[in-house]
Amino acid sequence: MAVEFSPEARKRFAAIVGGYPKKEAALLPVLFLAQEEFGYLSGEAIDYVAKIMGISAARVYSVVTFYTMLNMKPIGRHHIQVCRTLPCALSGAEKITAFIKAKLGIDVGQTTPDGKFTLSEVECLASCGTGPMMQVNDAYYENLTEERVVEILRVLK
Amino acid sequence: MEKLLLRNIEAPNSHTLELYRSRGGYRALGKVVRELSPEQLIGEVKASGLRGRGGAGFPTGMKWGFVPKDSPKPKYVVCNADESEPGTFKDRLLIEKDPHAIIEGTIIAAYSIGSHTAFIYIRGELVYGANVLQRAIEEAYRAGYLGKNILGSGYDLDLILHRGAGAYICGEETGLLSSLEGGRGWPKVKPPFPATHGLFGCPTVVNNVETLAALPWIIDQGPAKYAALGTEKSKGTKLFSVSGHIRRPGVYEVEMGYPFRQFLEQDCGGVPNGRKLKGVIPGGASMPVLRADEIEGVRMDYESFQAAGTMLGSGGVIVMDDTTCxxxxxxxxxxxxxxxxxxxxxxxxxxxxxxxxxxxxxxxxxxxxxxxxxxxxxxxxxxxxxxxxxxxxxxxxxxxxxxxxxxxxxxxxxxxxxxxxxxx
Amino acid sequence: MDAVKLTIDGKEVTTTKGTTVIQAAAEAGITIPHYCYHPKLTIAGNCRMCLVEIEKMPKLQIACNTQASEGMAVETQSPKVLAARKAVMEFLLINHPLDCPICDQAGECWLQDYYMQHDLQASRFAEGKQHERKREVFGPHVVFDGERCIKCTRCVRFLQEVTRTDELTVVDRGDHSTIALFPGTVLDNPLSANINDICPVGALTDRDFRFRVRVWYLQKTPSICPGCSTGCNISVESYQNRIARFKPRINEEVNSHWICDEGRYCFYALTDVERITAPLIRQEGGLVPTDWKTALGAVISVLSGAQPVCGVLSGRNTNEEAFLFAKLLRRLSPQARLEVYYRERKLTEVEKILKSPDRSPNFRGARDMGVSDDGFEPLLSDLLDGKFRSAYFVGEDLLREVAQGEKVRQALKKLSFLVVQDTHLSETAKLAHVVLPAVNFAEKEGTYTNRKGRIQRLRPALVPPAGARQDLEIFSLLLARVGEPIRRATPGEIFLEIAREVPRYRGLTYESIGNLGVQIES
Missing domain, CATH: 1.20.1440.230 (NADH-ubiquinone oxidoreductase 51kDa subunit, iron-sulphur binding domain)
Structure with a gap:
């Protein structure tokens, strides 16, 4: 099946590209759009983005692999990203990660069998004063305790 | 101490144009585009003694002055909102609570070098902050602070919000530019420097969020008032993000030269749980750590931290108590x-x-x-x-x-x- | 051009404004060690090997990105520089496998060379080495070893900047950074093998050459690529009288640092043939070996009587050979039609960077020598129309090279006499009445004149098999039989003859042509 933007996404693509003085500068926002559309950036998706951006697939591939927020593999519906950097570590991030691992029965880097959660450890998210913290998809959850984690995981559908 | 950078953040709806304007917001911009030539503006900023708050502490007015005035190429200003230095979360606060100060500062910086396209490069993880900024940019366009003929001055500026995608190195200014050009965030070999060969090879100024957010106050209140704050070489105020083993973590606005020990023990409440201070990193994770016995007499400014063998950096203060390995x-x-x-x-x-x-x-x-x-x-x-x-x-x-x-x-x-x- | 004076290691150096320190040093005969810097690629500045100390600058600077300026004092051997170089070597080697004994780059590896010159310490790296992709085939000519790669990005930049085909890129980051193709693609462009040459380490090696012979056994002969009329300067590298590889030889007037893949591997078709080592003559039942005297006698006696005659010379014959060939056939028959084989094909944009549309490296020189009447195509069509009674073909298998092969066969069969001079019994030669065993491009000395009028020297890299004779010698012997003996028949002496007789070559000698050739007016 050919990977292609929906008509709606195509409009957004045109708007994104139109907003930049040079087309190549729009690559990151276009990749975000593609990731939103296709779930992750497969080889086909990268090839498609390269075509519509008028640059080589190799270049897009190079960019995708540089940034942590761009995924070349499918991930769970909720991407739990626990900060592991020093300020959060001082505030007990390790314990939170261990708790989530036990709770979900997966290791860091894994996805639950139902495809609901992927667990990652990430570097500093600029939330050092409110650690431990995690980001789930776009949202920050700060000042985490085990109780709060239970509550958050319960609410996430 | 009067707060300059954090003057608005506690007000309800501090992120809105209405609140910002009610507190004198965009007054500085009006003055700049109607009364000051770019040279005069650069002069004012030089007079204020403002130095880059991203970490290097380079004088802001001087940085603008390096941009060639007669270049036929387009010029760009980029607000560096890629805050990623461990221990640092001050820019995030400004982004979420006072976006118009950043926008106004960015417009002022753009005017100083005759730029007609500016960017805010925000780290991709800050989705909420990006939404706040995007709404604020739209408000600013509608109110005539951005776009064509700003405040009837004939000056045009477009401001584009650009999200990073997860890479600390994009906080380095040439890594940021590579990223903004649609590439890997690879820093560029220097020379040439961004002032002459920056974004797309054009003259470019990259300033940190906090640097830009300080500009409206400096212009509005006058550079002398800003320069009167702080020490001889470190003027004005600085935001410090405090984290780790500390009773009251958070973002503090401190007049440059403030005693470090007093700051940690009194303003931030000291180390909790009856523990003792073991060490503190004063300027974000990339700066040398100080032992507890080394902070005596240290003041919170560029020179004093340097004399103590470390650096002010981004002002990310990470506190470690005696349980820390x-x-x-x-x-x-x-x-x-x-x-x-x-x-x-x-x-x-x-x-x-x-x-x-x-x-x-x-x-x-x-x-x-x-x-x-x-x-x-x-x-x-x-x-x-x-x-x-x-x-x-x-x-x-x-x-x-x-x-x-x-x-x-x-x-x-x-x-x-x-x-x-x-x-x- | 503004002149700039600086000192490098105390030596006063004058260069032009805009020159980098690494270039200025090179001009002064001082090599500053480097990996990522390449004079034909943009500056990457990533290897940090060329760090030098510059007076009044607190930090070491990379020589590849620092412009020479008036009064600058550069130190390339100071303790600080030597320490930095040693440090960079250590960093580059910590994850590098210790596989020199099985690495094909050994002997021409910059890591090995610089280790000996600048590092020479036991490894302080006690950790497990980073593992990476091994023996990944990138394309028909290139194989990649990720563990040996130092991420200098020369290959990536070559493909971005020279061929603009952009196949390779850097993926991932930190010490996981690696060179890769976009999955599902191959590295197959007309210049692809150049990245093996510019890879300073054993990360990219030539699939054809690798494991063939250790490079220190190679005998290197500067010569000219016989692939087309661009005349790329090459080094013919041989072992035990066989060509092991072609390498580009730098000539900014012709091919810069590059050669095309077609040229690089063209020696196989030209040298991997079953050689004939005695003249052959047609008798009842076919071609049989004979002696030179009989063969040459037959050529002269029959050819002069079977007119009209046409002569076709290969585009790989030298100027000297062409000169004598023209002399010979004109002497045999003033009406003889002469041509050098020349046909064009379509080239892609990437091919056009180096390739010419022909496969006749010396067509222009041959024409200069008089091997030219109305062009090759009219001659071919006259040949097909049966307008000649005899023909003398040198070094070109027309039956295979020409699209209308079957028609050519019929036409050749109708000839009353056909002489073929070649290295092997080609399809065309099988139809001949006399076959003269000759030598290939790598076995002869002479000159080629490229498409743009640059005269360059071909040098013998191999010894021809016993029994075969130099084309030049064959022509001389034949000329002697028609009453025009050549007294001094070495290529250099014949070239002096050319320099006397052919106006545009007037006054030239092998010495004046040198290693990089001489341009005649076009």
Whole structure:
């Protein structure tokens, strides 16, 4: 099946590209759009983005692999990203990660069998004063305790 | 002390144009575009003594002055909102609570160099902040602060919000520009410098969020008033992000030159739980750590931190109490830099991982007697030899942890386990 | 051009404004060690090997990105520089496998060379080495070893900047950074193998050459690529009298640092043939070996009597050979039609960077020597129309080279006499009445004149098999039989003859042509 933007996404693509003085500068926002559309950036998706951006697939591939927020593999519906950097570590991030691992029965880097959660450890998210913290998809959850984690995981559908 | 940077953040709806304007917002912009020539504006900023708040502390007015006035190429201003330095979260506060101050500052900076396109490069993870900024930009367009003929002055400026996608190195200004050009966030070899060959090879100024957010107040209240604050060489106020083992973590606006010990113990409430201070990193994870006994007499300005053997950096204050294993802390930071090294130049690409592996080994009871000196040697071999300041940023803390807590490293190696955590 | 004076290691150096320190040093005969810097690629500045100390600058600077300026004092051997170089070497080697004994780059590896010059310490790296992709085939000519790669990005930049085909890129980051193709693609462009040449280490090696012979056994002969009329300067590298590889030889007037893949591997078709080592003559039942005297006698006696005659010379014959061939056939028959084989094909944009549309490296020189009447195509069509009674073909298998092969066969069969001079019994030669065993491009000395009028020297890299004779010698012997003996028949002496007789070559000698050739007016 050919990977292609929906008509709606195509409009957004045109708007994104139109907003930049040079087309190549729009690559990151276009990749975000593609990731939103296709779930992750497969080889086909990268090839498609390269075509519509008028640059080589190799270049897009190079960019995708540089940034942590761009995924070349499918991930769970909720991407739990626990900060592991020093300020959060001082505030007990390790314990939170261990708790989530036990709770979900997966290791860091894994996805639950139902495809609901992927667990990652990430570097500093600029939330050092409110650690431990995690980001789930776009949202920050700060000042985490085990109780709060239970509550958050319960609410996430 | 009167708050300049945090003047609005506690007000309800501080992120709205209405609130911002009700407190004198965009008054400075009106003055700039109607009354000041770009040269006069640069003069005012030079007179204020404002220095870049991203970490390097370079004088802002001077940086603008490097942009060639007669260049036929388009010129760009980029607001660096890629706040990623561990221990630093001040820009995020400004972004979420006072976006119009950043926008107004960015417009002022753009006017100073005759730029008609500006960007805010925000780290991709800050989705909420990006939404706040985007709404604020739209408000500013509608109110005539952005777009064509700003406030009837004939000056045009477009402002584009651009999200990063997860890479610490994009906070380095040329890494940021590479990223904004649609590439990997690879820092560029210098010279040439961004002032002449920046974004798309055009003259470009990159300023930190906090630097830009200080501009409206400086212009509105006058540079002399700003310059009257702080010390002789470190003027004005600075935001410090405080985290770790501290009673009241958060973002503080401090007049430059404020006593560091007093700040930690009184303003921030000191180390909690009856514990003792063991060490503190004053300027974000890339700066050398200070032992508790080294902070006496240190003042919170560029010069005083430097005299103490560290740097003010981004003002990310990470506090560690006496339960902290310094080997583990050093490893944590080394791991951060190993993860974030862009991999472009040999000393950083290889050296960061090498140091991380050694720290990991020591922490896990596999240390060797020669390891501390080896890390010092590797750190020395990275310093000054890389494409961008990241190499130093990774090398300094590694060396500092070993120099300052050598006995702890040696005990860890000798006993093949952690003496600090074992004593708990 | 503004002149700039600086000192490098105390030596006063004058260069032009805009020159970098690494270039200025090179001009002064001082090599500053480097990996990522390449004079034909943009500056990457990533290897950090060329760090030098510059007076009044607190930090070491990379020589590849520092412009020479008036009064600058550069130190390339100071203790600080030597320490930095040693440090960079150590960094580059920590994850590098210790596999020199099985690495094909050994002997021409910059890591090995610089280790010996600048490092020479036991490894302080006690960790497990980073593992990476091994023996990944990138394309028909290139194989990649990720563990040996130092991420200098020369290959990536070559493909971005020279061919603009952009196949390779850097993926991932930190010490996981690696060179890769976009999955599902191959590295197959007309210049692809150049990245093997510019890879300073054993990360990219030539699939054809690798494991063939250790490079220190190679005998290197500067010569000219016989692939087309661009005349790329090459080094013919041989072992035990066989060509092992072609390498580009730098000539900014012709091919810069590059050669095309077609040219690089063209020696196989030209040298991997079953050689004939005695003249052959047609008798009842086919071609049988004979002696030179009989063969040459037959050529002269029959050819002069079977007119009209046409002569076709290969585009790989030298100027000297063409000169004598023209003399010979004109002497045999003033009406003889002469041509040098020349046909064009379509080239892609990437091919056009180096390739010419022909496969006749010396067509222009041959024409200059008089091997030219109305062009090759009219001659071919006259040949097909049966307008000649005899023909003398040198070094070109027309039956295979020409699209209308079957028609050519019929036409050749109708000839009353056909002489073929070649290295092997080609399809065309099988139809001949006399076959003269000759030598290939790598066995002869002479000159080629490229498409743009540059005269360049071909040098013998191999010894021809016993029994075969130099084309030049064959022509001389034949000329002697028609009463025009050539007294001094070495290529250099014949070239002096050319320099006397052919106006545009007037006054030239082998010495004046030198290693990089001489341009005649076009």
């Amino acid at each position: 310094m080997v583990k802390a050093a490893w944590n930071i080394a791991r951060f830099f190993a993860h974030e090294s862009c991999g472009q130049c040999s000393p950083c690409r290889e050296g960061c991982h090498w140091m991380e592996k050694i720290f990991s080994r020591i922490e896990n009871g596999q240390g060797r007697k020669e390891d501390p000196d080896l890390v010092l040697s590797i750190s020395g071999n990275i310093q000054g030899n890389t494409i961008c300041p990241f190499g130093d940023a990774a090398a300094w803390p590694a060396a500092a942890f070993i120099k300052k807590y050598r006995a702890e490293f040696e005990a860890h190696i000798a006993q093949q386990r952690c003496a600090v955590l074992a004593s708990e």
